[in-house]
Amino acid sequence: MNSKLQRVTSSFVRLLLVVLLLAVALLFAIIQGGFVLWFVFFMLAPFVLYSVFLFLTPINDMTIIRQAPTGRLQQGQDIKLKVTLQRKSFMPILFIVVQEMQPKGVFSQLEQQMMRKIVPIGFKRQVNWYYHIPNLPRGKQELVGIQVTIVDFLGWVRKTNYVTAPITLIVYPKIVPLHFDRLISHDQGQFSQAQKPQIQQSTMVSSVREYSPGDRMSWIHWKSFAKTGDLQTKEFEQQQNEDACIVLDGLNGPRFEGQVSLTASILNAVSKQQERVSFLSAGQQHVFFEGIESQQELQKALLHLAVIKPGNFHAVHKYAQDQALRSAKTIVFITSALTEEWLEVLARLVKKSNSIIVYIVRRDTQELFAEDIAIEEQAKVRGIIVHTIYEGDFSSYGKEDRK
Incomplete structure (x- = not known):
């Protein structure tokens, strides 16, 4: 309101100065006379009149x-x-x-x-x-x-x-057409004929653990909470499903846009094959899309990928006990730099998951350094499959493990 009043006051003061200038020119022309002074007056008059009309012109109707x-x-x-x-x-x-x-x-x-x-x-x-x-x-x-x-x-x-x-x-994100006819086998981590997902979840509680953000409310052990005041989550004997889980590394990475594009391309390709897949956006915020099947569910995931931003967080503290990761039987992890923290998280899941495949998005071979090679070798030793895929050329996705 104050700024608007200031603008109106400023325009009014400017108009007064313009009118005063014309009045002074007229006064000199009347008193002194002469062609030059009257010429100056008549030269200024059209501009001053236009300024007056412009001041009276409404601008709020635009x-x-x-x-x-x-x-x-x-x-x-x-x-x-x-x-x-x-x-x-x-x-x-x-x-x-x-x-x-x-x-x-x-x-x-x-x-x-x-x-x-x-x-x-x-x-x-x-x-x-x-x-x-x-x-x-x-x-x-x-x-x-x-x-x-x-x-x-x-x-x-x-x-x-x-x-x-x-x-x-x-x-x-940019979606690249991916052509593969087979999904990841839950038994060997290779591409085999896809099976319809079947949820295998038991109601038998085997143990309890510390509550982790992202755990369902139905998994909380309320009896222990009533006794101790600490939130604990129930663990079941079987709490795995047959869905592959696509995991996007939300850490600040050199090729984060390539990671997002590859993730969107995979989700789009799997949806076209009318298969079911889960998606975990593992960033500062835990966002999980369970069992994406319909186009509506796919659009929600793509909308999230459109606005997601990378951040910094401690992967071990945030995702070591993540239930979405622990319940997945097959994990496809997409990153641009496999860190020691994420390696520790994935290594803990090797026994629970039948296969863990890591796709590292790089621009070219020049981005491969000695420390990267060392971490990737450690991952392979721990039973994690590691593949490099180059930004702008995702056509090799899904072909590495074919026999």
Whole structure:
């Protein structure tokens, strides 16, 4: 409210100065006379009159309409965003200055000249301009509103108004077609004929352990909680299912975008085969999608992949006792750098899972260092299958283990 009052006061003061300038020119012309002074007066008069009319022109009647491309936006896509400004007044305006306010995502990274434009308008009641954005990054891209400024010929009178025009673009990860006819065997960690999932879960409690974030409420041992006040989770004799679990490493990695793209591609390919798979987003926040079968469930997982951001956390503390990992019979772990922490977590699951396969996304062979080789060799010794897959070429996925 204060800023709006300041803008109105500033415009009014500017108008008074312009009118005062014309009055002074008229006064000198009347008193002194002469061609030059009257010429100056008549030269200033049209500009001053236009400034007065511009000051009286309403600017609050302007509306902004944005038109984004229809359909799903995908990472790496080029788009053209159309912006339309409409007004009701017939008053001619030489030009307007439009500037995007508080842009988020990719829009905040665009050059200032794209976010601030001078648009000629004249007698038009509708004008258009465009934003061309190449190579869209994954994530949520937002525009909130536009600040519209009108000025007279010489910049004496200036009026500003903020027009809200929110738009949110969700850019999904790039999905690469994967061609494989077989899913991972739960017995050998190889590709064999897929079987329909069958849940194998017993209600026989074998032991209790410390509660871990992500555990179901139904697994909590309420009797021990009533006695000790500490949350503990029940462990069952059989608490595994036949679903493969795709696990995305949420740690900050050198090729995190490649990890997300590979994960989305796998989920999409499995869905097309009408198979069932679980998905765990193992980041700072534990997000688990159990038994993805329908398109609706797939879209929820892809939406999560569209907005996920990497972070830093201690994998052992957060996921060593994670029930989603412990209950999975087959784990496909996708990362760009296998760390010692994640190796320890996966090694603890070797006895519980029939197979654990790690896919390491790299740009090229130059990203392979001695410490990476050492950790990967340790993983293989502990019974974990490790494969390298290169960013931009996921066609090798699913072919490494075929006989």
